[in-house]
Amino acid sequence: MSPEQPDPQPSPPPPGRQPQGAEPVVSQPRPWLAEQPQGLGQPRPGQPSFASPPGRVPPGVAATPPGPRGPWGPPPPSYAEHTRPLPGLPLPSADGRSDGRSDDRSDDRGFLGGALAEPEPDGATPARAGLPRWVWPAVAGLALVLGLTGGALAAGLMAQDGPQATISVERRTAQPLPADNSSIASVAEEVLPSTVQILAGSAGAGSGGATGSGFVYDDEGHVITNNHVVAEAAEAGQDIRIVDQDGNRSAARVVGRSTVYDLAVLEAEGARSMQPAAVGSAEQMRVGETVVAIGSPLGLSSTVTSGIISAVNRPVTTGESRSDNSYINAVQTDAAINPGNSGGPLVNLQGQVVGVNSAIASLGSVSGDQGGNIGVGFAIPIEQVEVTAAQILQSGKAQYPVIGANVRGLPSLDGARVEEIDRGSPAADADLEVGDVIRRVDDALVTSSIDLVVAIRSHVPGEEVTLSVTRSGRDFSVPVTLDAKTE
Helix, strand or coil: CCCCCCCCCCCCCCCCCCCCCCCCCCCCCCCEECCCCCCCCCCCCCCCCCCCCCCCCCCCCCCCCCCCCCCCCCCCCCCCCCCCCCCCCCCECCCCCECCCCCCCCCCCCCCCCCCCCCCCCCCCCCCCCCCEEEEECCECCCCCCCCCCCEEECCCCCCCCCCCCCCCCCCCCCCCCCCCCCHHHHHHHHHHHEEEEEEHHHHHCCCCEEEEEEECCCCCEEEECHHHHHHHHHHCCCEEEECCCCCEEEEEEEEEECCCCEEEEEEHHHHHCCCCEECCCCCCCCCCEEEEEECHHHCCCEEEEEEEEEEEEEEEEECCCCCEEEEEEEEECCCCCCCCCCCEEECCCCEEEEEEEEEEEECCCCCCCCEEEEEEEEEEHHHHHHHHHHHHHHCCCEEEECCEEEEECCCCCCEEEEEECCCCHHHHCCCCCCCEEEEECCEECCCHHHHHHHHHCCCCCCEEEEEEEECCEEEEEEEECEEEEC
């Protein structure tokens, strides 16, 4: 055997290596994969890197298909390629927790909440040439990663909670600016007093930990942020603090968290005296409209950037290593978002919050240097934020809709094929069968398994959706009433 020839071109970072200070980044055009950024500081020893798969699936999000996950290769070099999981990490069991096993096979199904991707046709060639791309959530100081892999995922286990009514919470907020406002300075002046920097874990002591952003939600001291900003500190019982525009710090506690939607509600005494932000509607935003992102990128508090709505209803998955994936029907913007912006508000020109900044896409350079913001950011629509926040404020927990079927994306990107149906689930009640191909959820086109999950999760438990299905060449529609699962 002849010795290996040196690679004339620099290659992407190998699995297990995390770029220092890296920004979250994207791996495929559909859906966008979000990973946790290294953010500020050095990676901690033993932390995974680039698209390393999580060790568990969202509890009850979906039936976890049997079998191990496939191997995880280097990050793909183009949007057309799908990432694959790193070998050797624990496999999730049926309850979504790690069972401690690992495997390197690549021909098994993925799972909802674990690493996901569409299957490649037989004989598929390796990754094509091009610049590697990854997506990461914009939180500074955490080495939390996640990726896409496998072919099958589950659209949700039947839950025992039963259909749930929509919860509403009365809130007094700031008055919006005039409808004809075009001044970004006026928006900043209006929203900055409602925006906070969040210091989680050792970041509260001025070093390490996680740094993110948030905004005051009501006059009872509640603050909205991303789950991935506070998750590690919350699970470790570490301090979480908020810092207002004037630099005043106050302790915060976690009221509740949603790993499914990557949201968290905090309560801080110092936020009671702050003006709650006005809330708008992401659904009413049009592509091309101006938006403003406010937060603490790289620890620089009260930073204001602006851009436009680049796209709406963009399927995005974000999450954490050894934790749960979040699937959101995201608002895409070119407003600059960087580590530390996570959890901060994305607002319209009336100063109303239309989304919670959560992830960005950036290009990893071929030289191996860390990538930066390229003007592709993602925010959780405010409509979803309000539903989840209301659930948390009522019970301390969040719920999400499920249908009770495992599905696999098709190589043709022409729908999601049903692989398994849970007995007594909404899918079973709707007479879905194994082999059915789901092509739409109401008017939302389904081209992949993640498209299906995002479409389902954009609704609330108890709602009825219409699935467009193909069975043995015959097209038909079937109504399905979504069940509920509590996180």
